[in-house]
Amino acid sequence: MYVCLLVQTLTPAQVRYTLGGVFLGLFLAALDQTVVATALPEITTELEGRAWYAWVTVSYLLFSTIAAPIFGRLTELYARKQVLMGALALFVGGSVLCGLTPEGRGYFWWLVVARGVQGAGGGALFTLAFTTLAWLFPPRERSRWAGLIGAVFGLSAAIGPPLGGLLTETLGWRWVFWINLPLGVIAILLIGRFMPNLPVLGKGHFDWWGALLLAGWVMAWVVGISAFSPRSLVREPAGAILLILSVVLLLLWVRVERRATSPLFDLSYVRVRTFRYAALASFFFGPAFLGGVTFLPLYLQGVLGQSPSQSGLYLLVLTIVSVGATGAVGAWVSRHGRYKPLLLTASSLLGGVFLIAAVYLPVQIAAGVLVVLLAIGGVALAPLQALLSVVAQNDVPAARVGSITSAVLLARQIGSSGGLALLNGLYSYGLTQGSGNLPQGLRWAFTGMAVLSAGLITMTLLLPDVPLRQKRLEEETPA
Numbered sequence: 020m021y022v023c024l025l026v027q028t029l030t031p032a033q034v035r036y037t038l039g040g041v042f043l044g045l046f047l048a049a050l051d052q053t054v055v056a057t058a059l060p061e062i063t064t065e066l067e068g069r070a071w072y073a074w075v076t077v078s079y080l081l082f083s084t085i086a087a088p089i090f091g092r093l094t095e096l097y098a099r100k101q102v103l104m105g106a107l108a109l110f111v112g113g114s115v116l117c118g119l120t121p122e123g124r125g126y127f128w129w130l131v132v133a134r135g136v137q138g139a140g141g142g143a144l145f146t147l148a149f150t151t152l153a154w155l156f157p158p159r160e161r162s163r164w165a166g167l168i169g170a171v172f173g174l175s176a177a178i179g180p181p182l183g184g185l186l187t188e189t190l191g192w193r194w195v196f197w198i199n200l201p202l203g204v205i206a207i208l209l210i211g212r213f214m215p216n217l218p219v220l221g222k223g224h225f226d227w228w229g230a231l232l233l234a235g236w237v238m239a240w241v242v243g244i245s246a247f248s249p250r251s252l253v254r255e256p257a258g259a260i261l262l263i264l265s266v267v268l269l270l271l272w273v274r275v276e277r278r279a280t281s282p283l284f285d286l287s288y289v290r291v292r293t294f295r296y297a298a299l300a301s302f303f304f305g306p307a308f309l310g311g312v313t314f315l316p317l318y319l320q321g322v323l324g325q326s327p328s329q330s331g332l333y334l335l336v337l338t339i340v341s342v343g344a345t346g347a348v349g350a351w352v353s354r355h356g357r358y359k360p361l362l363l364t365a366s367s368l369l370g371g372v373f374l375i376a377a378v379y380l381p382v383q384i385a386a387g388v389l390v391v392l393l394a395i396g397g398v399a400l401a402p403l404q405a406l407l408s409v410v411a412q413n414d415v416p417a418a419r420v421g422s423i424t425s426a427v428l429l430a431r432q433i434g435s436s437g438g439l440a441l442l443n444g445l446y447s448y449g450l451t452q453g454s455g456n457l458p459q460g461l462r463w464a465f466t467g468m469a470v471l472s473a474g475l476i477t478m479t480l481l482l483p484d485v486p487l488r489q490k491r492l493e494e495e496t497p498a
Contacts, residue, residue, distance in 0.1 A: 029155075029215060032213070033213045033214075033215065034155060036209050036212070036213035037151070037155070037209070037210065037213050037214040037215075038151070038155075038164065039209055040107075040205075040206045040207070040208075040209030040210040040213070040214070041103070041147070041148050041151045041206075041210070042148070042167060042168075042171055043202060043205065043206040043209070044103075044106070044107050044110070044144045044147075044148075044203065044206040044210075045144050045145065045148040045168065045171050046171050046174070046175060047110065047144075047199050047202055047203055047206070048110060048140070048141035048142075048144040048145060049145075049171055049172050049175035049176075050175040050178070050179050050182075051079075051114075051137065051141060051199065052079070052141075052175075052179070053175055053176055053179025053180055053183070054179040054180070054182050054183035054186070054195045054198075055075075055079075055183065055195055055196075056076075056179075056180065056183065057179070057180045057181075057182075057183030057184045057187065057195075058183050058184075058186070058187045058192040058195045059075060059076075061187050061192045062075070062130065062192050063075075063127070065122065065192070066120070066122075066123070066126055066127040066130065067123075067125075067127065074127075074131045075130060075131055075134050077241060077242070077245055078131045078132070078134045078135040078138060079134045079135065079137060079138035079141070080138065080241060080432070080436065081135065081138065081237070081238060081241045081242070082135040082136070082138035082139040082142065083138040083139065083141045083142030083145070083432070084142060084237050084241065084429065084432040084433070084436075085139070085142070085233065085234045085237050085238070086138070086139040086140070086141075086142035086143045086146075087142040087143065087145060087146045087425045087428045087429055087432070088146075088233060088283065088284060088422065088425040088426060088429050089143075089230050089233070089283070089425075090102065090106060090142070090143035090146055090147060090421075090425065091146045091150065091421040091422045091423075091424055091425025091426070092225065092226070092230075092283050092284070092421060092422050092425070093225070093421075094146075094147065094150055094421035095219075095418060095419065095420075095421045095422060096219065096223065096224070096225055097219060098216065098217075098219060099150075099151075099154060099217050099219075100210065100211075100214045100215070100216055100217065102147070103147050103151065103210055103214070104207055104210050104211060106140055106143035106144050106147055107140070107144065107203055107206050107207045107210065108140075108207065109136065109139055109140035109143065110137055110140025110141055110143075110144060110199070110203060111140070111199060111200060111203035111204065111207070112136065112140070113133055113134070113135075113136035113137025113138070113139070113140055114137055114196045114197070114199035114200060114203065115196070115200060116129075116132075116133035116136060116137075117130060117133040117134060117137060117193075117196040118193045118194075118196040118197045118200075119133075120133065120193070137196075142428075142432075145428055146421070146424055146425040146428055148168055149165070149168065149408045149409075149412075149424045149428075150420055150421045150424050150425075152164050152165060152168075152409075153412050153417065153420040153424065154217055154417070154420075157488060157489060157490050158409060158412060158413045158487040158488045158489075159352070159353055159356050159486070159487040159488060159489050160353055161409050161412070161487075162348075162349050162352040162353050162358070162405065162406060162409050162487060163349040163350055163352075163353040164349070165349060165405045165406065165408065165409045166345040166346050166348055166349025166350075166401070166405040167345075167346075167349070168404070168405065169341070169342075169345040169400070169401060169404030169405040170341075170342040170345050170346065172404060173338045173341045173342045173345070173400075173404075174338070174342065176312065176334075176338060177334065177335055177338040177339075180331065181331060182195075183195050186198065222281070222418075223280065223281025224281050225281075225283075226275075226276075226279050226281055226282050226283040228275055228279070229272065229275055229276055229279060229282055229283035229284070230283055232268055232271055232272035232275060233272055233283060235268045235272075236264075236265045236266075236268035236269040236272055237265075237429075237433070239261045239262070239264045239265035239268060240261075240262065240265040240433065240436070240437070241436050242258075242261055243257075243258045243259070243260075243261030243262040243264070243265055244258070244262065244436050244437050244440045245258070245436075245440070246258020246259070246261070247440045247443075247444055273286065283422070284422050284426055285419060285422070288415060288419065288423060291414050291415060292414075292481075292482070292483050293410050293411060293413050293414045293482065293483060294411045294412075294414065294415060294423055294426075294427075296478045296479075296481045296482045297407045297408070297410040297411035297427060297478075297482065298411060298426055298427045298430040299430065299474075299478045300362070300366075300403075300407055300475055300478035300479055300482070301407050301408075301427050301428070301430045301431040301434070302430040302431065302433065302434035302474075302478075303434060303438075303471050303472070303474040303475040303478060304366075304403050304407065304431065304434075304475050305430075305431035305432065305434040305435035305438065306434050306435050306437070306438020306439055306441070306442065306468075306471055307369065307373070307438070307468050307471040307472050307475060308400065308403075308404075309435045309438070309439055310438065310439060310442045310464065310467065310468045310471070311373070311396070311468060313439065313442070314442070314446070314461060314464050314465070314468075315334070315337075316330050316334065317457075317461065318376075318380070318461055319333055319334075321457050322380070322382055322457055322458055322461065323382075323383070323384065333389065333390070333393060334393075336390055336393045336394060336397070337393045337394075337396055337397045337400075338397070339397070340393070340394045340396075340397030340398060341396075341397035341398075341400045341401050341404070343397075344397060344398045344400075344401035344402075345401040345404060345405050347401070348361060348401045348402045348405050348406070349405055352406065352487065355486070356486030356487045356489070357484070357486050357487075358402075358406050358409075358410055358482075358486075358487060359479065359482050359483070359484045360484075361402040361406065362402050362403065362406060362407075362410075362479040362482065363476070363479045363480065364402075365398070365399045365400070365401065365402040365403050366399070366403065366472060366475045366476045366479050367476055368395055368396075368398065368399035369396065369399040369400070369403070369472050369475070370469055370472030370473060370475070370476055371395075372392060372395055372396050372399070373465050373468040373469040373472050374465075374469040374472075375392075376461075376462070376465035376468075376469075377462055377463075377465040377466040377468075377469050378462075380458050380461055380462050380465065382458060403475075407427060408424055408427050408428070409487065410482065410487070411423055411424065411426075411427045412424060413487055413488055414488075438467075438471055441467055442464050442467045442468065443464075445463040445464050445466065445467045446460045446461065446463055446464040447460070448460075448463055449461070449462060449463030449464065
């Protein structure tokens with residue numbers, strides 16, 4: 020209740036500049052995943068690390084996945100403002116370390132470690148963006164602002180690749196990291212100056228055993244699953260052993276969390292229907308979205324014969340429509356409160372587009388038809404990007420909103436890493452069956468995305484059809 024009264028006393032300027040700092044940090048973390056991908060070939064050539072190319076990407080993914088639930092819990096036990104500024108400092112510090120990578124052979128591992136530090140900061144910022152909205156707004160009003168988070172991801176996906184190419188060709192690849200320094204400092208200053216010192220709501224101590232076991236099973240999962248993808252870090256037998264180890268550590272983690280007096284994640288919240296099915300929906304949405312982003316450019320360039328710039332313009336259509344629809348979704352839900360019809364329609368549209376691509380993937384297609392299909396995809400992405408975390412927060416107290424939000428993001432990351440490995444395997448199988456025929460391989464990949472979308476549709480169907488709360492749980496629940 021104290022948080023609610025405090026938030027009501029904030030000036031519009033405080034809210035505006037606090038959100039500005041949060042969204043700027045989130046934008047840098049999201050942009051970093053796309054802008055670096057364009058520069059990686061140049062980086063690996065200069066540092067002579069082509070054989071370890073995958074480690075740069077997996078290091079970021081691994082530590083961002085681990086950091087999300089840990090920082091989510093830290094925000095419940097310690098001052099939120101300081102935790103958020105610490106996450107921004109961690110991301111900026113990792114960017115500086117990446118930019119300072121020494122030249123020459125043997126220093127590629129410096130970059131791998133630095134990307135891990137950067138990834139930890141990025142994963143924390145993903146969680147803290149949603150939790151900051153939860154501190155400032157009740158669920159229904161929160162949906163309007165959550166739409167901007169989806170827009171930030173869409174904008175970063177659109178401008179990241181061309182920006183990375185421009186910086187690499189003009190100023191050098193180190194500038195894809197240096198660009199984070201001035202913008203990150205601005206974000207820290209905005210948070211430090213305008214974000215209020217919200218009180219600590221959580222009680223207890225930090226669960227170190229839970230954090231270590233979480234890091235263990237996530238690390239075993241991410242590295243093990245990479246054995247079954249093109250960017251392999253270990254051989255398949257070792258990958259299978261790591262996946263078994265991941266399951267064992269996961270079961271041990273569950274046992275420890277059930278017995279802990281102050282667990283990293285309170286497993287009793289799994290019984291909350293909105294959280295449970297929103298997290299499972301994120302698990303299926305992550306790889307379906309990531310698969311589309313990965314294989315669509317390959318279709319545009321490899322099958323339709325478009326240049327990279329032409330395919331970029333078509334992807335821009337997807338992004339612009341998604342950003343526009345995200346704003347409309349947030350406004351509608353903020354007014355009416357209902358989310359299930361939007362999520363169900365969106366997941367069905369997304370699954371329909373993937374199913375069409377799986378059954379019939381043309382080697383020639385009219386530009387107008389392609390634009391319409393991409394626009395449908397953009398409309399479908401908007402509710403799924405904006406609402407799942409807000410829905411998960413709807414029926415949980417403010418004291419646990421950090422770990423609940425991070426659990427949803429963890430489910431998405433775990434699903435993404437495993438799902439993308441599955442899609443890559445289906446793509447390779449299709450190529451083998453089609454004697455190197457690219458459309459055949461892509462059809463198998465889109466079949467996998469259609470199956471993942473079926474899981475997404477099922478989870479949205481199981482969500483309760485109730486409106487988002489107009490006030491926080493503590494305010495609506497009688498004492």
